[in-house]
């Protein structure tokens with residue numbers, strides 16, 4: 396398929412280029428779905444879709460561990476758990492490329508170092524902006540914090556709705572999938588586990 400429909404060649408906003416073969420692939424998909432990629436409203440769609448997928452999959456361009464490299468050793472004697480909850484995120488499932496939309500709760504029990512709290516959300520997005528299954532996303536976020544902060548414990552719980560279950564297939568909206576990964580004290584010590592899950596709202 397040719398690329399004769401390049402309309403925004405001036406690209407005044409400096410948006411990323413979408414290579415011809417990527418645009419061709421998107422035109423093929425549009426055609427296969429039953430529409431005409433040459434009709435007016437779809438002319439720029441291959442470029443938009445290419446750029447949208449660059450954004451959805453931005454995580455491939457980064458190592459999320461980088462967000463945990465700035466650590467603070469002075470924690471003023473604070474030795475209780477630290478948690479960020481209700482962090483909204485979007486990912487895409489590796490089976491259907493459909494959106495996974497949900498929220499995460501991330502907690503850790505510091506040993507002697509903490510990170511800026513926004514960094515936990517950055518780690519989540521770094522792994523979410525890839526093609527994922529929810530189980531792996533949950534495990535990757537937990538492992539990244541465990542490996543880089545070496546805390547006493549890490550707990551990650553993710554609750555999400557899968558577009559591949561709502562807009563297609565079984566077509567069952569309103570269903571959430573819940574996954575968890577508990578490491579260290581949150582796995583081994585029943586009291587810590589109860590506390591963290593309770594604070595997350597799963598007690």
Ligand SMILES: Nc1nc2c(ncn2[C@@H]2O[C@H](COP(=O)(O)OP(=O)(O)OP(=O)(O)O)[C@@H](O)[C@H]2O)c(=O)[nH]1
Nearest residue numbers: 488489490491527528529530557559560563564565
């Ligand atoms: N465990 C897990 N399954 C997922 C996730 N995202 C999507 N799935 C499931 O992956 C499965 C893929 O099953 P297949 O039978 O290969 O694909 P399919 O024919 O499109 O399946 P249906 O969705 O049931 O129509 C489906 O059951 C999806 O619901 C995820 O993050 N974790």
Ligand SMILES: [Zn+2]
Nearest residue numbers: 488490491559
């Ligand atoms: Zn899916």
